[in-house]
Amino acid sequence: MPGPAASVSLGRLCAGADGPPVWYDTAQNALLAVDPVLGAALPLFGRDNDAELMARLAGELPGADVRRALAEIRRARADEGLFALAGPPAALADLDALVRDAQTKLSHLVLGLSERCNLRCLYCPQDHEAGNVMSEATARQAWAFFASHSVGASRRTVSFHGGEPLLHFPVVEAVARTARAAPGGRQVRLCLDTNATLLDEAKVRVIAELGLELQVSLDGPAHLHDRWRRDARGGPTHASVMAGLRRLLAVDPGAARRLRFVATVGPPFAFAEVAAWFDDFPLYRELGIGITPVVRLNTANLAGTRAAQRCEPRALPLLWLAGRNEARGQYAAAMAAGRRRDLPRALADLWDDGLVRWHHRRRGPEPGPGFPTGSCRPGLRRLFVAPDGTLRPCERVGPGQAIGDLDQGIDPSALRRLHEDLLAALGDRCRTCWARRLCRACFTALVATGGAAESCRAAQAQAADLLDLQVSLQQHHPDALAFVAGSRLE
Ligand code: SF4
Ligand code: SF4
DSSP: OOOOOSSOOSEEEOSSOSSSOEEEETTTTEEEEOOHHHHHHTTTBTTBOHHHHHHHHTTTSOHHHHHHHHHHHHHHHHHHOOSOSOOOOBOOOOHHHHHHHHHHOOOEEEEEOBSOOSBOOTTOOSOSSOSOBOOHHHHHHHHHHHHHTOTTOSSOEEEEESSOGGGGHHHHHHHHHHHHHSTTGGGSEEEEEEOSTTOOHHHHHHHHHHTOEEEEEOOSSHHHHHHHOBBTTSOBOHHHHHHHHHHHHHHOGGGGGGEEEEEEEOTTOOHHHHHHHHHTOHHHHHHTOOOOOEEEEEEOOOTTSHHHHTSOTTHHHHHHHHHHHHHHHHHHHHHHTTOGGGSOHHHHHHHHHHHHHHHTOOOSSOOSSBOOSSSOOTTSSEEEEOTTSEEESSTTSOGGGOOEETTTEEOHHHHHHHHHHHHHHHTTTTTTOTTTTTOOOOHHHHHSTTHHHHHHHHHHHHHHHHHHHHHHHHHHOGGGGGGGGGOOOO
């Protein structure tokens, strides 16, 4: 009899299965219907030695059945590569290849023009007064760097970030004109990440002429938006956002096709209400624009912000869960009734995306040592340029994680250090994590002090939610999953 193993079979018994239990098997990245004895034994297998495992199940199941299940688990492990106790170790990415790719395959340049903003949203982590502002010369240099390092990219995007980039519109315009005039520049996506309150007639004409896309922060109807999104005097901002959008659409009605929205959903976490409001977007209705806006719903991160001081911290997770469950209930009910198309688009996206990713997942055994699936790889494709010209892997990381500057380019040793930091933050935990092949944890959250445990919990909860939904639909409403067959991964 084998002694106690260090770990348990990697996988998870899925909830929501009314028929035979369903086991998510990490080693094969597959869902397996198993008989009830296997379903009881698998979550314990490996943690307990056989005698202990049998003792734990003794009151529930006949010993002969459990012995048969243990033999079956061992056979399936040896013959079919199922029920492994650990995955391959996390390993440094191929940094040489990463550095090589960064010479030609950057596809997304994010220009951090400054942290300054005309608003004072209560959940905003940025310091709106201090900090550098990117000069026009630096912004042009950043574009030139990107242009020469993206010749092998199939699509190219330049995003203008702040703070509020409309405070620095001459810089935006200078880069946008230069990009448009460059070879292939008509195809470059130029995106402004804006609160839209500063859209005046002069700016919207330039935006129309250069075909800029806008990603507008708008948190839903006024009573939800104005709770957290305030101006410098603490006043509401919803009306200013709508006025800015009205000015844009009056000059450039076609801009509706280049507009996307990001709704940061804070307490009371009314995801369903926000999604429904956008689906019948009052401004488009008023202007006779017959399209449904594209909206991403994010959860507000209140940690350390002024918004947190106005909330009862212990109530927040419960409030979030209630709001999320309300939206998930609507999603599940619509899927069950074959009415997915009637769902507000932003609400459907919250779960559709996971089901699509599941459909396109890599099946079968893992190829070998590497990074867990979800954590993005610093230095790959995306490049953030800070106002002083230093380079970072993305806009979420701070100055301590710079990977070079515009004069010297990407510094391979800094890139290596970042990857080493990620490995150190993760330790050996990914090897024995059941969610390793579904993980969407973010690099920045993982390396933040104390961040790994918290973001791993969130990534595992997200993976569990996806699997439970997939299993429940598979068993009860398989037709509802037909939409994934024609889908593509973004
Ligand atoms: S608009 Fe954006 S940058 Fe400005 S205060 Fe609000 S969240 Fe912060
Ligand atoms: S959830 Fe955490 S431990 Fe699990 S694979 Fe993702 S990063 Fe690794």
